[in-house]
Amino acid sequence: MLQPAGYRALRVATAAAARERARSARLDFIIIITPLPGENGLELCEALRRDPSITPAAPIIGVVTGALPRELYLRWLRAGAWDCLALPLDVEQLLLRLGNYLRAKREADRVEEALLLDPATGLYNARGLKRRARELVAEAVRLHAALACVVFGLDPQPDARGSEPSTVGSAAVRDRVGLVLRTHGRISDTIGWWVGEELAVLAPATDADGTVKLAQRLVHALGTAPPEGGVSLGALEVRAGYEAVADIHAAPPEPEDLLAHASAALQRARAGDGGERIRRFQSSGEP
Known part of the structure; x- marks a missing residue:
């Protein structure tokens, strides 16, 4: 029929x-x-x-x-x-x-x-990330799978000549950042702008070890991206915070908590606790 x-x-x-x-x-x-x-x-x-x-x-x-x-x-x-x-x-x-x-x-x-979607870059915006987080949590619960979230902070720095730092908020620079992440990210990852100049990556079927490797790869890619099409990211200090759950089915989180936890871990990385550029989320009371 x-x-x-x-x-x-x-x-x-x-x-x-x-x-x-x-x-x-x-x-x-x-x-x-x-x-x-x-x-x-x-x-x-x-x-x-x-x-x-x-x-x-x-x-x-x-x-x-x-x-x-x-x-x-x-x-x-x-x-x-x-x-x-x-x-x-x-x-x-x-x-x-x-x-x-x-x-x-x-x-x-x-x-x-x-x-x-963010119209300038084609990446998800905060609303899109929340929507995808709900979908990915539901899928991971069904499959007893791992799920992780990484939030990256992009902090422009003066270059070696003392020039003013680049503005990540400009459309051209945001588009360049999006291209770098799409190039070095995985097809299965959901990538988007979270808050201000923070980017989030939702990574299905990724445990804590895999999340650290993912974060390291993208931190390096953003920090060393060469100029392209007349657009340079300039000198960037890139830090990351993440949350990774090995089996979502065992303890299903609220989807937005994944993003919030990774963002909180980023703030600790930015604060310089221990000098780590990549930090995992720790609940209150954890060392």
Whole structure:
């Protein structure tokens, strides 16, 4: 029904498999055909809508067997479905609805993406970092995986000739910083501007040792980046703070706490405690 119209359909038989596939794949829409073995379709719809790794812009359509009374239709809408249909389906009608829904979803995705990015560099902004932190924490909880966050502080310094330090806030310099991080970062990393002239990197499947290596590599890259396109970063003092959790599932943090902890560790590194350029977050009471 869907494939002849140009859609690639992913079919699963159970609610558990549907949740797993919805989290791991970027789906344009979800159709829940009831009854489902082991779970109510309405409960699945509600669970998918609560899942932070699934965009609210993804249409969910319920399909029921038999009659579709008004109260059941309203229950599907309350559960977060965009629509509910009854078997047998009018294929032409369904395809027309899907076309309308997908145009709305793509426009919502475009607007949301613009709101999550820094227009000067194409990196995530603070809002985008928070959104990605929620998604990555949810994924790491599901996979029992590690997750880390590093926040870098860029402090311009006078050069050897005593010239005034460069301004990291300028659009050209920010763009150059973004290019350096994208070049030396990993494809799996989420990179963005956090607060002021601080940059954050969210690193999935990365333990404490891996986080230190990541931080060292990026600190070096930022501190030694050559001029390019007439833009120089000048003399930069680059420090970093990080938080790394080996198994997010064992003790799930609040997503924004990862960013806040790494930022707090950066402030300690900037304060010069112990002379370390890269510091791990330590809670109050830790030495």
